[in-house]
Amino acid sequence: MASYQKYTTKQGQLWLFKMDTGIDATTGKRQTTTRRGFKTKKEAQAVATKLKQELESGMLINNNNLTFEEVFKQWFTNHCQTIKPSTKKALQSKFKKHILPRFGKLKIKEITNLYCQKMINEIAQQIKSVNDIKIQANQVFKYALKMELITKNPLAYVSIPRSAKEMLSDDNEDTARTYWRKDEIKQFLKICKLELLLRDYALFHLLIYTGARKGELLALTWNDIDFKNATIRFSKTLTHIDGNFITQTSKTKVSKRLISIDDKSLTLLKKLRTSQLETILATKCAFDDNNMVFTRDDGTPMRLAYPNEKLDILIKKYTLHRITIHGLRHTHASLLFEAGAGIKEVQERLGHSDIQMTMNIYTHVTDTVKEQTAEKFQRYIEL
Known part of the structure; x- marks a missing residue:
């Protein structure tokens, strides 16, 4: 049986009911439940009746001692x-x-x-x-x-x-910088060209030139690249679960995007495709031709940690400013702003679902952009 009671709150008078819910299996004692906040006694009675039915049918278990x-x-x-x-x-x-x-x-x-x-x-x-x-x-x-x-x-x-x-105030804010400036990017790409295989050089080049997520690049197939129209379509991402590589749909709806690519990137991709086809012909059955752009030597998908490891090695060897693989995506956005791209353009190119994400990068944009902003104001006001 349920008992009903009226009580007073700042919002006025409300109703509550108390009901015996049976024996607690852990303690062996009887227990009750109290439900509050009903505008009328009738509302309280309706909920109490439903609760009683659920208890009697076994639909509702005693949840008082759940961890x-x-x-x-x-x-x-x-x-x-x-x-x-x-x-x-x-x-x-x-x-x-x-x-x-x-x-x-x-x-x-x-x-x-x-x-x-x-x-x-x-x-x-x-x-x-x-x-x-x-x-x-x-x-x-x-x-x-x-x-x-x-x-x-x-x-x-x-x-x-x-x-x-x-x-604490940090006089050297540069230590917390999560992206590279233009001169640092140029230096890094020169190092990549000298130190790395064509595949790895192309991977870092595209991370910088497209702003794509690591998983998006590693999931690319050659069908995603349109050499004629100079575009790349990002629609999936590579992940590793229970020892298996799987491709799944992009993070959000807007992550599925078609972006333009420059001539230098296209040339590099053509070289990579030619090299890959030559490997397939030379190894025949030893190469797992899954049509993926970036693969290991046997054609299987690359480990997700591989780009991180390579980047870390190069940063240590050449004493570069420390950033992460995701920092290359931040770098791409920052340099786009520096080149004069608008916030909406950057949002669409990076596949940000929320423009606030793009704005957060914009607020941390490079010193060069800040200097350009001041120069623009000066030119305008002096006309």
Whole structure:
């Protein structure tokens, strides 16, 4: 049986009901549930009747003692149906490494704001991407809230701590720069031409000249390149899951894009294709001809970590300013702005779904662009 009660809030009078939900299998004690926020007694009675039916039919199990890990498994089972295999793999890794060891065995209804803040502070001391960890853990708490397993989200008001480095003034901001300037790019490409195989030189050249994501380039097939119209179509990305290489659709709808390429890039791609065909003829059955642009010596897809490793080796050997493979994409965008391209053009070329992503790069654009902006203003005002 349910009992009903009227109570007063700032918004006026509302109704609640309390109901016996049976024996807790863990403690052996009887327990009750309370549901609040109904405008009328009739609304409360309707929900109470439905809850009673679910309890009697066995549709509703006692969730009072569910751990965070048990709720995570419920949420993840549903969430996996909406994401790509590569995203699923990344999520599993984040939960296994950072979230479940700290929250997994705790009853989700007993996790407090204070504990969440303590754990976020701890994670922040270990990794830079602590905000992403918070976002993922928060999805589980939101799911628990939606399923009425908890009455409030203990992670909702947790703040991300700033590192001491972030709060100190850095006189040498160049050390934090995530892209290369034009002279650095020229130097790097000269090094690549001298040091690397044609395939690797072409890979780094295209990373710089197209601004493509690493996975997009490694998934390219020769059918994606139109030599006549000088274009490349990006519509998929390469990923590695459970020991197998798979290609999956692009990150977002706008990631599928057709971009123009310059004559130098086209010439380089023609040389690479000729070299690859010669290898196929020479090795015959030993080469796995899957029509991919960038492959290993036997024709199989390249490892996703390979470009990162090569870049790291060259940076160390020639004492270059340290950036990542993704930094080459940032470099392409920065140099496009420097060359006079508009924000919309850069957004479409890079396949950004949100123009704010492009704007974030624009706000960190090179000093050359800032100087050009000042010169433009001077020329205009002096006319």
